[in-house]
Amino acid sequence: MWTILTRERQRLSRDIHDVSGQYIVSILFRLAALERTVTDSRLLAHFSNLRQTLTRFSEELQQIATGERVGVPLGYRLVAALADLIGRWEMEVEIEARFRHRGMNRDLDNRTAETIYRIVQEALTNIAKHAATASAVTIRLRRMPDSVSIVIEDDGRGPDSAIDTARARRGSGIAGMSQRVAELGGAFSIRTRPGGKGTRLAATIPLVASPLQPVGVTR
Ligand SMILES: Nc1ncnc2c1ncn2[C@@H]1O[C@H](COP(=O)(O)OP(=O)(O)O)[C@@H](O)[C@H]1O
Ligand SMILES: [Mg+2]
Missing domain, CATH: 1.20.5 (Single alpha-helices involved in coiled-coils or other helix-helix interfaces)
Incomplete structure (x- = not known):
């Protein structure tokens, strides 16, 4: 095999x-x-x-x-890497993006960090592709005692019909995000606000039990 x-x-x-x-x-x-x-x-x-x-x-x-880990940050670099990604995206598409994070001054396991990074990457790509009317985007990353959550909201015109996560095309961005989160035992949702006013994507991923180490102590 x-x-x-x-x-x-x-x-x-x-x-x-x-x-x-x-x-x-x-x-x-x-x-x-x-x-x-x-x-x-x-x-x-x-x-x-x-x-x-x-x-x-x-x-x-x-x-x-070749199966290498590619373009994704290690856990402790997640916030810096996201700030970088979001900054580059803002310049490219000329839509303002606010990035808020809370409780992220502790190490995070690499797989969770990779999943969050990929979600933000795909969500921003989707906003540029499908919500060109958006004028503001908010990205909120928050660490709770036993989970970490990411919420991405835009104020562009949402899709004409509800986005069905379970039936998203195989290999599509939304199916991929939802699968990555499910593999880590988390919850994923994406909804359009009533009246087609923006889209809200949310994912919560349980943290794997590991000794909590402040960043900088372990490396
Ligand atoms: N932020 C968004 N604003 C408006 N529509 C969106 C947004 N994100 C996703 N969509 C809608 O959901 C569909 C599925 O997205 P996705 O699975 O990433 O596939 P793709 O981007 O390849 O079309 C998109 O085609 C689009 O209609
Ligand atoms: Mg997409």
Whole structure:
């Protein structure tokens, strides 16, 4: 079984490398050609940004294929990593996002941190994609004695019909978020406010029993 998995992973990793590599190199070449025709410094800055994003995407895709932990912070770095992610998102989409956190000055296990990070990433992507009318977003992260919760609210126009978590398309963002939370024994919900005024996503994850150590003491 193990060798089948390993072989399958190697095949996947190779295919992703070869296929994505081809496309990415071709896009980078076209970008470079476009860049040479441009003199406007603001446009040039966008081009350079695009190239960096693409390079990062390509590296992370490759790491996923080889089964490496990718682009996610370790538990004790979660707040800083989220602040960074949210700041970059704000600049890119020009929607104001407020980030509040409480009780997060203690270490968090890596899997919980990864789940929270992925949820915020996907929720922000969804807001940019589906709620472009949003003008404000609030992200609240809170640690309670035996659980940690994340709530993300936007004031954009919600979807036309209720979002059904249980029936979300396989492999879709919402199904993925909900599965990640369920795997950790937590609760997940996403709702649109009445009158199509914004969407609220909430997840609560129970903390695994571990000695509570203030950040900085253990590393
Ligand atoms: N913040 C949001 N505002 C409005 N609609 C949303 C929001 N988040 C999710 N949706 C709706 O839920 C659907 C499912 O989201 P998701 O599972 O992430 O799939 P995808 O983003 O690939 O469409 C979206 O297509 C969209 O209609
Ligand atoms: Mg999505």
